[in-house]
């Protein structure tokens with residue numbers, strides 16, 4: 001086994017990737033949002049990310065919403081993919097095949113699933129009550145997206161034709177991370193779909209079994225179309241969840257699994273970190289034997305709206321991600337890249353992905369010595385302090401003292417970039433302290449009012 005992981009990747013939504021600072025329309029959360037920035041900011045955001053990736057060992061950048069009419073559609077995507085290729089970075093599309101808007105996320109285009117379903121309502125999925133299936137979203141700002149019926153041949157042919165067209169339209173597109181839809185409510189439950197899933201032993205109200213049959217229904221054919229259109233493109237299959245969390249993945253005889261196993265070894269299977277019990281995984285780390293021939297990606301949500309919050313310092317979590325990937329036979333790792341490395345906490349998370357991808361068995365202290373110290377003014381002890389201070393958002397009462405220490409450290413630093421990293425940390429911590437103090441004050445005032453009643 002190689003001592004290194006192979007590829008490190010960034011996963012991003014177009015609407016909440018913010019590498020150009022101080023522009024209007026920035027969003028810090030959500031999925032399936034409308035794009036709210038000026039059109040040209042899309043390319044600037046991602047070109048900056050590509051530049052950082054090229055300089056810091058990140059091999060690929062995946063984008064949901066890569067194709068959206070309001071930020072330049074296929075023309076902007078083509079320019080961006082070519083820019084990235086020239087820098088040695090691979091941009092790949094992240095898209096739902098039956099849902100999540102399809103390949104062309106929003107706008108008037110032949111690849112728009114939304115438009116196709118509007119013109120071909122027979123291809124829209126049906127929920128248990130017989131109504132049209134919509135991707136369940138809770139935020140009023142989200143797009144409303146109908147889901148397709150995977151048993152519908154017209155729709156399947158349309159999807160395969162679109163994949164072919166996509167890779168011919170953007171020759172520098174580096175691949176696709178494809179999905180089928182991962183929500184019980186967002187899947188088609190027509191008679192044909194239920195029968196098909198039952199025949200594949202997969203119609204269970206238990207993740208991921210119920211959509212396993214939908215994956216097997218299209219991933220192999222879709223992968224073949226992509227590889228024929230562009231032999232260099234990566235075919236990444238979202239597997240939803242983690243292989244340790246469901247015995248279905250260990251069952252080589254499962255009918256859906258048998259279909260998936262027809263895919264060639266160059267296929268990537270992507271596993272998520274939702275619900276992972278790391279202790280249990282460490283005891284039995286290896287991938288299911290029949291899946292070991294594939295490329296694998298372990299994708300984590302740390303330092304995002306879903307885990308810890310944006311800009312959380314997650315060096316230790318990234319270290320554990322790379323260690324467990326390595327020990328289980330997963331060759332590639334992915335994390336969210338939406339936040340600008342101006343935020344030094346995010347910057348160190350990204351640098352950690354590169355470092356632990358290359359050295360998956362090294363310690364966090366090794367990272368502090370090898371990477372952080374030179375970027376923070378040269379002192380290893382201070383790099384360790386940065387790591388310690390970074391976790392104080394959970395102990396805000398300690399922040400005032402920490403910020404005073406940071407001020408002393410800053411007094412001896414001449415390098416502007418090192419100063420930016422420390423001053424960002426101080427301000428980041430202060431924002432948590434500010435919130436803590438105001439919340440405490442409001443609670444005290446409320447208590448006082450109650451006592452006086």
Ligand SMILES: [Zn+2]
Pocket residue numbers: 125126149150151152188189190191192193194
């Ligand atoms: Zn159906």
